[in-house]
Amino acid sequence: MSKFISTRGSGKSLTGAEAIIKGIAEDKGLYVPETLPKLPFEISDMVGKSYKEIALPVIHSFFDDFTLEEMEGCINGAYDEKFQGKDIVSIVQGGQGYFLELYHGKTAAFKDMALSILPYLLVTSMKKVKEDKKICILTATSGDTGKAALEGFADVEGTEIVVFYPNKGVSQVQERQMVTQEGENTHVYAIEGNFDDAQTGVKKIFADDDFAEKLANKGVKLSSANSINIGRLVPQVAYYVYSYIKLVEEGVVTDGTPINVVVPTGNFGNILAAYYAKEMGIPIKKFICASNENKVLTDFINTGIYSTKRKFFLTNSPSMDILISSNLERLLFHLYDGKGAEIKTLMTRLDENKEYEVSDKVKEAMGIFCGGFCDRSDTEKTIGSIYRKHGYLMDTHTAVAYKVYEEYKKRTCDETATIIASTASPYKFADSVAAALGLDDEKNGFDYVKSLNKATKVEVPKGLQDLDKKEILHKEVIKVDEMAEAINQLF
Numbered sequence: 212m213s214k215f216i217s218t219r220g221s222g223k224s225l226t227g228a229e230a231i232i233k234g235i236a237e238d239k240g241l242y243v244p245e246t247l248p249k250l251p252f253e254i255s256d257m258v259g260k261s262y263k264e265i266a267l268p269v270i271h272s273f274f275d276d277f278t279l280e281e282m283e284g285c286i287n288g289a290y291d292e293k294f295q296g297k298d299i300v301s302i303v304q305g306g307q308g309y310f311l312e313l314y315h316g317k318t319a320a321f322k323d324m325a326l327s328i329l330p331y332l333l334v335t336s337m338k339k340v341k342e343d344k345k346i347c348i349l350t351a352t353s354g355d356t357g358k359a360a361l362e363g364f365a366d367v368e369g370t371e372i373v374v375f376y377p378n379k380g381v382s383q384v385q386e387r388q389m390v391t392q393e394g395e396n397t398h399v400y401a402i403e404g405n406f407d408d409a410q411t412g413v414k415k416i417f418a419d420d421d422f423a424e425k426l427a428n429k430g431v432k433l434s435s436a437n438s439i440n441i442g443r444l445v446p447q448v449a450y451y452v453y454s455y456i457k458l459v460e461e462g463v464v465t466d467g468t469p470i471n472v473v474v475p476t477g478n479f480g481n482i483l484a485a486y487y488a489k490e491m492g493i494p495i496k497k498f499i500c501a502s503n504e505n506k507v508l509t510d511f512i513n514t515g516i517y518s519t520k521r522k523f524f525l526t527n528s529p530s531m532d533i534l535i536s537s538n539l540e541r542l543l544f545h546l547y548d549g550k551g552a553e554i555k556t557l558m559t560r561l562d563e564n565k566e567y568e569v570s571d572k573v574k575e576a577m578g579i580f581c582g583g584f585c586d587r588s589d590t591e592k593t594i595g596s597i598y599r600k601h602g603y604l605m606d607t608h609t610a611v612a613y614k615v616y617e618e619y620k621k622r623t624c625d626e627t628a629t630i631i632a633s634t635a636s637p638y639k640f641a642d643s644v645a646a647a648l649g650l651d652d653e654k655n656g657f658d659y660v661k662s663l664n665k666a667t668k669v670e671v672p673k674g675l676q677d678l679d680k681k682e683i684l685h686k687e688v689i690k691v692d693e694m695a696e697a698i699n700q701l702f
């Protein structure tokens with residue numbers, strides 16, 4: 212049976228169900244599969260299959276402590292008519308690549324891919340390990356995770372969901388999506404700080420044993436819906452496997468021919484899922500990691516030095532306004548051949564000195580990654596030019612990826628067929644996208660949704676229609692050091 216261990220080397224190995232409930236390990240490491248599974252099928256046998264038919268064996272090969280029936284229940288609950296469009300995700304040729312549109316779920320961003328299944332995985336896990344405490348899900352969000360987690364967990368029995376977002380650090384549409392969330396068990400707080408402050412605050416609460424005990428006495432156990440939870444990461448592997456099968460099906464590549472993937476990256480979860488797909492057996496040549504002006508990953512890939520000693524920018528791709536990319540820790544664990552002690556040293560250095568440098572061997576192993584960044588103005592220019600040239604409308608995050616890919620291609624002349632992860636609906640960042648198309652100034656983000664729709668005729672996702680008319684239910688703004696107390700008061 213597959214087991215999960217901490218990236219920082221201590222602690223025992225857990226089953227999938229145990230790791231999903233736990234969220235983060237006692238030594239503050241992240242859970243990773245002890246050995247990464249191989250594809251449980253031949254690509255040629257999967258041609259013509261649906262998203263769910265492909266996702267089931269892929270996800271089950273990581274979490275094989277679930278019975279096939281249990282996993283099927285999770286998949287069927289998650290990937291249903293909540294997703295608009297033909298088959299959960301869409302692959303659309305546009306410009307120089309193939310856009311893998313991951314945003315057709317309820318909240319119009321790719322976070323729905325994992326967060327619509329996580330509640331099912333978690334509730335099933337609780338049954339499997341006979342956990343009778345209430346699970347309180349803590350989530351720090353740069354904008355999209357929060358809403359997707361709220362939607363996923365709203366009114367799920369045995370859970371409370373708490374979301375912390377940076378006050379003024381998310382788009383108007385994102386904020387309104389969260390503060391209008393219905394459901395008895397949903398709690399939303401704006402915090403005075405940026406995303407890293409929120410994420411660090413949440414990690415600190417997880418590491419606080421006294422606090423855990425206090426909650427345990429009230430019958431409550433903490434878990435996480437951030438991509439530090441392995442139950443968030445694994446479902447994302449499925450769509451990379453799916454896209455390769457679709458490219459084979461459509462004759463874009465022959466079975467066995469490598470592709471490239473480009474991913475607009477923040478916390479490094481999405482791109483790490485692509486890496487897992489490669490380790491399973493999907494032929495991927497290059498992982499092109501695209502950043503905005505917070506280009507900590509571009510610099511890391513180019514130099515082997517990870518440093519957060521830099522200015523933090525608020526950009527028009529706010530879901531990537533991150534300096535501490537948590538999931539990089541998982542990649543490093545694999546590249547350091549599972550030597551947890553080395554990872555622990557690096558992460559301590561990051562905590563204390565705000566930077567670390569990886570070994571020469573790991574720098575070389577990072578050669579399959581290529582990093583690039585795109586600033587605010589180029590993001591807008593790219594949206595405008597691709598729309599005018601190819602009629603394809605992108606959101607700001609996808610535009611960052613596209614621009615970085617364009618430059619990669621110019622530089623390398625690499626003609627490999629390339630998947631571009633398209634992570635949000637353009638309407639989610641309507642103000643920036645409208646500005647990119649030169650549409651007139653409107654008063655607020657919601658008017659931009661209307662003017663963008665009028666100009667492009669691209670359909671507005673269901674979840675974003677009439678958002679401005681919904682009642683605001685969550686209004687609290689708190690300081691970072693008040694986060695724990697806010698949780699405590701819920702029980």
Ligand SMILES: *Cc1c(COP(=O)(O)O)cnc(C)c1O
Pocket residue numbers: 320321322355356438475476477478479480481482530531608634635
């Ligand atoms: C979360 C998010 C990203 C970044 O994904 P990571 O897995 O954190 O790297 C990119 N684009 C959008 C729209 C997002 O919501």
